[in-house]
Amino acid sequence: MITLNDRQTAAVVLMNLERAQAIEVMKYLTEAEAEAVASEIIGLQNLDAETTAHALGRFHRMATGYLPPARGGRDIAVGLLEASFGAERAAAVLGRVNSTMATSAFDFLGAADPAQLATLLDDELPQTVALVLAHLATDQAAAVLAAFHDPARTDVAHAIATMGTATQDAIAIVAETLKARTGMFASREAPEALGGVRPLVEIINRSDANIEKALLASIEDRDSALAEDIRSRMFTFADIVKLEDRDAQSVLRGIDLRSLALALKGANQGIAEIIRRNVSERNRENLDEEARLLGPVRMSQVEEARAEIVRTIRALEAAGDITVQRTDEDEYVY
Numbered sequence: 001m002i003t004l005n006d007r008q009t010a011a012v013v014l015m016n017l018e019r020a021q022a023i024e025v026m027k028y029l030t031e032a033e034a035e036a037v038a039s040e041i042i043g044l045q046n047l048d049a050e051t052t053a054h055a056l057g058r059f060h061r062m063a064t065g066y067l068p069p070a071r072g073g074r075d076i077a078v079g080l081l082e083a084s085f086g087a088e089r090a091a092a093v094l095g096r097v098n099s100t101m102a103t104s105a106f107d108f109l110g111a112a113d114p115a116q117l118a119t120l121l122d123d124e125l126p127q128t129v130a131l132v133l134a135h136l137a138t139d140q141a142a143a144v145l146a147a148f149h150d151p152a153r154t155d156v157a158h159a160i161a162t163m164g165t166a167t168q169d170a171i172a173i174v175a176e177t178l179k180a181r182t183g184m185f186a187s188r189e190a191p192e193a194l195g196g197v198r199p200l201v202e203i204i205n206r207s208d209a210n211i212e213k214a215l216l217a218s219i220e221d222r223d224s225a226l227a228e229d230i231r232s233r234m235f236t237f238a239d240i241v242k243l244e245d246r247d248a249q250s251v252l253r254g255i256d257l258r259s260l261a262l263a264l265k266g267a268n269q270g271i272a273e274i275i276r277r278n279v280s281e282r283n284r285e286n287l288d289e290e291a292r293l294l295g296p297v298r299m300s301q302v303e304e305a306r307a308e309i310v311r312t313i314r315a316l317e318a319a320g321d322i323t324v325q326r327t328d329e330d331e332y333v334y
Contacts, residue, residue, distance in 0.1 A: 002051045011040035012047065012055035023083045031089065105175040106135040108182065114143035120181060126152070130159035131174055134199050142206035145215075154218035160200040161219075161226055197226070201233045205314050208307070235313055235324055237263065237306035241270050243313075247322035248278040251313050257283065261290040262305035265297055 004012065014022045014037065026034055109117060109132070121129045121144070129148075133141040133156065145153060204212050220227040240248065252260070252275065260279075264272055264287075276284055316322045 002047070004051065004055055007036055008040045008044060009055045011037050011044055012052060015041060015044070016052065016056060019079070019083075026083075105171050106132060106178075108179055109136060110140070112140075114140060115147050117144050118147035120178065122148075122152075126155035126159040127163065128174055129156045130163050131171065132178070133203065134160060134163065135171075138202045139206050141203045142211075145203055146207055146211045150214070150218055153215060154222060157200055157204075157215055157219060158222060158226070160203070161197045161230065163196065197229050197233060201230055204230070205234065212307075213303075235310060235317075237310055238268075238271065239324075240309070240313070241274050242325045243274070243322070245274075245278055247316075247324075248274055250316060250322055251309065252278055254312055255309055257287050257290045258294075259305045259308055260287055261294055262297060262302055263309055264291060265294070265302045 014025060017025065026037075029037065112120075117140075121132060124132075133144060136144065145156060148156060204215060207215070216227055216230065219230065240251075243251065255263075260275060264275060276287070279287060313322070313324065317324045
């Protein structure tokens with residue numbers, strides 16, 4: 001017999017109710033509660049009769065005679081959610097369930113060293129590597145991608161951007177293969193995964209300036225339309241003019257004056273104005289003095305200073321502290 005927690009027990013009860021009764025019960029749950037229960041229903045398949053009886057007993061229901069195995073799985077969860085919340089809200093709930101479960105098949109790689117992981121994946125097809133990176137934490141995926149060399153790095157990036165939905169079986173096979181190599185047992189349950197430009201952009205956003213520049217150049221050579229799509233979704237130093245003053249102030253507050261002075265080297269007037277406008281009068285004077293003292297500098301220093309500002313913007317955006325406007329509805333003229 002399997003020992004179930006409270007949420008799993010609630011899921012078993014719903015799975016054993018008549019469909020109409022289960023739907024009525026689900027209607028009284030919040031979306032968060034339904035999401036949690038749906039996740040458990042998806043995960044609970046082929047339960048034995050003893051476990052089912054024990055779960056029902058916890059809800060003070062008499063279990064007499066033969067109890068069939070509980071019917072879990074994705075189809076059961078989808079049916080209950082759609083009948084309870086409607087197709088649109090059910091899709092949103094399932095999306096969050098899938099997102100929560102998305103990394104479970106590759107959890108065992110969470111503490112892996114990026115260089116070692118790159119070595120482990122070195123002989124795999126780009127599509128396989130892309131599948132794995134799409135399930136890792138973004139920072140870790142960026143570090144693994146950086147450990148590859150071109151053309152393999154570009155192959156993998158392209159595969160992430162063009163990857164469709166992977167089946168549970170495909171994810172399970174990849175996870176099992178990697179776990180076998182690392183001497184671990186694989187999980188049989190694997191969620192669907194979806195690649196695309198957005199996951200690749202998130203990975204590139206976590207990469208250093210040199211990797212970002214080289215990767216975009218390589219993708220440009222191979223697929224100019226894809227490169228343009230990626231660039232359109234990325235926030236660059238020039239896009240700082242799209243920030244509201246309040247958000248620009250939040251960004252600049254964490255940047256030292258030397259980095260600001262370096263970043264402004266060769267910047268156009270619009271960028272210079274928004275930066276100068278959003279620092280204090282005293283810092284503005286200090287910034288001018290710092291710029292005067294810098295003299296000629298290497299372009300690599302300027303690019304790194306600008307990359308630091310962009311990383312700060314991306315971090316603040318990810319934390320929900322600022323809002324980044326990415327549409328091109330308003331053009332800026334200098």
